[in-house]
Structure formats: C-alpha cells, structure tokens
Amino acid sequence: MSVSRFARDNHVFFEFLADVCLVKRQGTNEILLQGKLKDGLYMFTNLVQTTPYSAYTTAISTDSSTYHLWHSRFGHAQPRVIHQIMKICNIPFTAKREFCESCVVRKSHQLPFTASQTIYSKPLRFVFIDIWGPSATPATNGATYYISFVDAYTRYVWFYLIHTKSQPLTVFKSFKLYVEKQIGFELLSIQTDNAKEFLCFKSFLSPNGVTHCLTCPNTHEQNGFVERKY
Numbered sequence: 001m002s003v004s005r006f007a008r009d010n011h012v013f014f015e016f017l018a019d020v021c022l023v024k025r026q027g028t029n030e031i032l033l034q035g036k037l038k039d040g041l042y043m044f045t046n047l048v049q050t051t052p053y054s055a056y057t058t059a060i061s062t063d064s065s066t067y068h069l070w071h072s073r074f075g076h077a078q079p080r081v082i083h084q085i086m087k088i089c090n091i092p093f094t095a096k097r098e099f100c101e102s103c104v105v106r107k108s109h110q111l112p113f114t115a116s117q118t119i120y121s122k123p124l125r126f127v128f129i130d131i132w133g134p135s136a137t138p139a140t141n142g143a144t145y146y147i148s149f150v151d152a153y154t155r156y157v158w159f160y161l162i163h164t165k166s167q168p169l170t171v172f173k174s175f176k177l178y179v180e181k182q183i184g185f186e187l188l189s190i191q192t193d194n195a196k197e198f199l200c201f202k203s204f205l206s207p208n209g210v211t212h213c214l215t216c217p218n219t220h221e222q223n224g225f226v227e228r229k230y
Helices: 003-010 055-059 067-073 079-088 101-107 168-183 220-227
Strands: 012-016 020-025 031-038 041-043 127-132 145-151 157-162 189-192 211-214
Touching: 003 012, 067 079, 127 168, 127 220, 145 168, 145 220, 157 168, 189 220
Parallel strands: 127 189, 189 211
Antiparallel strands: 012 020, 020 031, 031 041, 127 145, 145 157
C-alpha cells in the first residue's frame, strides 16, 4: 500500500512504533486504525468502520472505486488478484478491466524499429548481405545454404547457392567484380550481422575502400531489407 497516497487521500497520518502502526486523523490525532507487526509487515486484521468518517469509508468512496486506480495502487497486479484482494477486504468493487499502457510498455522486450529515412541516389552505394540455411532439403547441386545481396537503391536481389559458411568471402569477391562490371558503379558500403563468416571480410574490404557496417547484436531488424527476402 502507498502510505503517502493513503494519507493524502484520507487526510490522515501514520505513526510507526516498534510493533504497532497507528493511523490517526489529522488535526484531532484520533486513532482510526491500528495494525500489529507480523512477519515484518503491519497487519490490520480488524478493518471495520468505527466512526461515520474514517479512513475505511473514504478509501471506498465512489470516485476511487475504479479499476485503473486500484490497479495502480496494487503495483499493476492482474485483474484476478485485484478482485481477490477487494473481496477479502470486503470493499465494494464492480469496475471492469481497463487498458493499461504502462503494463504494455513494461512487458515489451524492445522498442519498435522505425523505417530508415536514408535515401540512396545510385546503385551499389549500400548493399545488405545475409546467409540463410541450412536447408533440410539440399539443392540439386547439394548446396544447403545461400547468400543474398540486396541493393538499397534498386532493391534488386542476387543470391548464390553455397555448400558451407566458409564460402561467403569467395562469393563476395565474385559478386563485387560482376556487379561493378555490369552496372558501372563501384560498391561503396555493405551491411551484415556480426556472424564470424562476415567478420573475415575486413582483410578484403579495407584495401578496396569498401565500408563494412555491422548491425547491433540481436537486432535483425537493422538488416530488415535482406531478412524480409526470406
């Protein structure tokens, strides 16, 4: 229970002693509730209405008997838990479940990815690369993997069948030579994930002036253009 919220809503204050907690009315210091320490918590075992105006009657006033209010007070508990607590405490409660944005955000594993706003004006300025496999059914040549190349400007896709994950660098060299001759543009940048078969590209890319961009770990959305091609 939120002590500050309870005290503010009901115009009371709390007095904590070694084994007793007293809830007193502001101004008159009249004792409204008394809780005893049990297992490290103050328990109000006999929560009954003692006066026409008390903390109990104020707590169950009509304007505070909404699902959202009690849901927040109980630490965003499940509806079943809230109804059970209200029943045990004999507090009237018939409010229906409401949508809680905080619960949705808390249960989200990651923030949404927004679409890239980068605009490319020529082919081969940026190419996405990824490997798929292994396939349960081999191709006619026995290959169980394939490597894809997606141009960010044209969205054109090239893919090559490969037998093992040790072949990507050899395939990339052939791909680079082929597309630059056919299209007439130089390949400037590529983007891959952090798989070890792509990390070995560095020895070839640096001398040839090609930038290698790596996605953040566990964020395949950053390489979405080629991922969605599967």
